[in-house]
Amino acid sequence: MEILAKTAFAFYALIICIGSIMAVTSKSLVRALIGLIAVMIAIAGMYLLLAAPFIAFMQILIYVGGISVLIFFAIMLTKASSDGDESWPSSLRSTLNALVAMLAPGVILAVVILKHPPASIPGPAEVGVVNLGKGMLGPYLLPFELISVILFVAMAGAVLVAWRKWGNK
Amino acid sequence: MSALTLYQLVALFLLSIGFFGLVWRRTLVGMVISLELMINGAGLAIVAAAQLTPANAVMGQLGTLFVMGLAAAEATLILAIVLIVVKRFNTSQAEEISEMNG
Numbered sequence: 001m002e003i004l005a006k007t008a009f010a011f012y013a014l015i016i017c018i019g020s021i022m023a024v025t026s027k028s029l030v031r032a033l034i035g036l037i038a039v040m041i042a043i044a045g046m047y048l049l050l051a052a053p054f055i056a057f058m059q060i061l062i063y064v065g066g067i068s069v070l071i072f073f074a075i076m077l078t079k080a081s082s083d084g085d086e087s088w089p090s091s092l093r094s095t096l097n098a099l100v101a102m103l104a105p106g107v108i109l110a111v112v113i114l115k116h117p118p119a120s121i122p123g124p125a126e127v128g129v130v131n132l133g134k135g136m137l138g139p140y141l142l143p144f145e146l147i148s149v150i151l152f153v154a155m156a157g158a159v160l161v162a163w164r165k166w167g168n169k
Numbered sequence: 170m171s172a173l174t175l176y177q178l179v180a181l182f183l184l185s186i187g188f189f190g191l192v193w194r195r196t197l198v199g200m201v202i203s204l205e206l207m208i209n210g211a212g213l214a215i216v217a218a219a220q221l222t223p224a225n226a227v228m229g230q231l232g233t234l235f236v237m238g239l240a241a242a243e244a245t246l247i248l249a250i251v252l253i254v255v256k257r258f259n260t261s262q263a264e265e266i267s268e269m270n271g
Binding site: 009013016017020021023024029032033036039040043046047050051052054055058059062063066067070071073074075077078079090094095097098099101102103105106109110113114117118119120121122124125127131132135136140143144147150151153154155157158159161162 | 170171172173174175176177178179181182183184185186187188189190191192193194195196197198199201202203205206209212213216217218219220221222223226227228230231233234235237238239240241242243244245246247248249250251252253255261
C-alpha cells in the first residue's frame with residue numbers, strides 16, 4: 001500500500017511539473033490552458049491521496065469545469081492570434097526579473113520547510129462528507145453565507161461592467 | 170522526509186512557477202493562467218496541512234472550498250475587466266496598456 005501511494009504521488013507530481021511548465025512557457029495560450037487543466041486534474045488526484053474525496057470532486061467541478069471554460073472564453077474574446085500571442089522572444093531583462101521573482105520566495109520557503117518541518121501525523125485524517133456538511137451549517141455558517149453573497153456580487157458586477165461598456169460603443 | 174513536507178514542496182513549486190509566469194508573461198490572459206496555478210498551490214497546501222497535522226481537518230477542507238469559491242468569483246471579474254481593456258485598447262498585451270486618463 002505504501003509503495004502504491006508513493007508511486008501515485010510521484011505520478012501526480014510528474015504531471016504537475018510538466019503541466020505547469022507547459023502552462024507558463026507555452027507560446028500558444030490554448031496550450032498553456034491545456035497545461036493548466038492537467039495541473040488541476042493532478043491536484044485533484046493529490047486530494048484523493050490525502051483522503052479528501054469531496055474536495056477532489058469540487059476541484060474537478062469548479063476548476064476543470066468552470067474556471068478553465070471562463071479562461072477559454074477570455075482567450076477567444078481577446079482575439080488571440082493563431083501563431084501564439086507570446087511568439088516573439090522576450091527580453092533578457094524580463095526573463096531575469098521573472099527568475100528572481102521565482103527564486104526569491106521559492107528558495108526562502110524551501111529552506112524554511114526543509115529546516116523546520118512541522119509536526120505531522122503519518123496518515124491523513126479521515127473526515128466524512130457528513131462532518132463537512134455539519135461544519136458548513138454549524139460553526140462555519142457565516143463564511144458559507146458570505147461566499148454565496150460574494151459569488152452573487154461578482155457575477156452581477158461582471159455582467160454589469162461588461163454590458164454597460166458594450167452598450168456605450 | 171515526511172509526507173507533509175513533500176506536499177508542501179509541490180505547493181511551493183506551483184507558487185514559484187506561478188510567480189515566474191506572472192512576471193514573464195506579456196498577455197493578460199497568460200497572467201491569469203499563472204495566477205490560477207498559484208491559487209491551486211495554495212489549496213493543496215491548505216488541505217495537506219489540514220489532513221496531515223493534528224489540526225482541525227474540517228476547517229481546512231472547508232477553507233479550501235471557500236478558496237475555490239473566491240477563485241471562481243475572481244476569475245469572473247478578471248474576465249469582465251480583460252474584455253473591457255481589450256475593447257478599449259484593442260490589445261491584451263500588458264506592455265501597451267499604459268495610458269491613464271479618466
